[in-house]
Amino acid sequence: MCAASTGRHTEMYIPHYYRIEDRDQISEYLTRYPFGILVASDGNKPIAVHVPWEWRERDGRLVLEGHVARNNPMWKAAPNNVEVLVIFQGPHTYISPSWYQEQNVPTWNYVAIHVYGACRMMDDAQLEVFLENLVARYENGRPNARLWHTLTEDFRRQQMRGIVGLAVDVARIEAAAKMSQNRKDVDFRNIAEMLGSSDIPQDIEVSKVMKTVRPELFGDPR
Numbered sequence: 001m002c003a004a005s006t007g008r009h010t011e012m013y014i015p016h017y018y019r020i021e022d023r024d025q026i027s028e029y030l031t032r033y034p035f036g037i038l039v040a041s042d043g044n045k046p047i048a049v050h051v052p053w054e055w056r057e058r059d060g061r062l063v064l065e066g067h068v069a070r071n072n073p074m075w076k077a078a079p080n081n082v083e084v085l086v087i088f089q090g091p092h093t094y095i096s097p098s099w100y101q102e103q104n105v106p107t108w109n110y111v112a113i114h115v116y117g118a119c120r121m122m123d124d125a126q127l128e129v130f131l132e133n134l135v136a137r138y139e140n141g142r143p144n145a146r147l148w149h150t151l152t153e154d155f156r157r158q159q160m161r162g163i164v165g166l167a168v169d170v171a172r173i174e175a176a177a178k179m180s181q182n183r184k185d186v187d188f189r190n191i192a193e194m195l196g197s198s199d200i201p202q203d204i205e206v207s208k209v210m211k212t213v214r215p216e217l218f219g220d221p222r
Contacts (some may be wrong), residue, residue, distance in 0.1 A: 017125060040081045079121055115170055196211075
């Protein structure tokens with residue numbers, strides 16, 4: 001992954017034991033949970049849009065690429081900002097106080113990644129490469145896959161006229177995984193096991209993440 005900073009000065013409050021410093025781990029989350037929220041100012045107020053992002057490295061730096069409808073005011077506003085924010089949400093779920101040995105309060109475990117950088121518009125050639133990659137990511141392997149090159153050129157051009165490609169040149173990243181790291185082993189293990197036995201998919205996802213935080217508690221030497 002690129003050399004984007006996860007520096008100690010952060011806009012997102014992250015206690016040191018929740019901070020994700022590993023670049024490969026951040027890369028994995030951006031790949032698995034690519035639907036992020038682009039936040040910018042239109043000059044008077046904050047605006048936001050939900051976007052599926054692709055990321056790539058260019059000259060050792062991370063670039064996020066996405067697109068919005070041409071009718072969406074974001075494509076005019078974001079490039080005028082000195083810096084924009086893209087928020088990615090990973091696994092998250094409720095933690096019951098009944099899972100602790102001693103009296104406690106409810107909380108929430110989660111993964112969150114904030115990406116900051118300058119936003120610019122893509123040209124048509126860059127936009128088409130992005131769209132080809134985006135479609136391939138989600139269509140490859142499907143029966144009767146509709147890949148970008150299987151569409152007629154006229155149809156592709158028509159679709160491209162209705163959208164604008166946006167790229168964020170990443171300056172820094174702040175990443176947090178709040179996974180009960182501040183809890184003693186017996187409580188940590190019980191929380192992970194209770195979540196793992198749930199029939200709620202997001203509970204199971206958080207349990208899997210927790211087991212990578214303290215694998216020794218679960219017989220996994222990793």
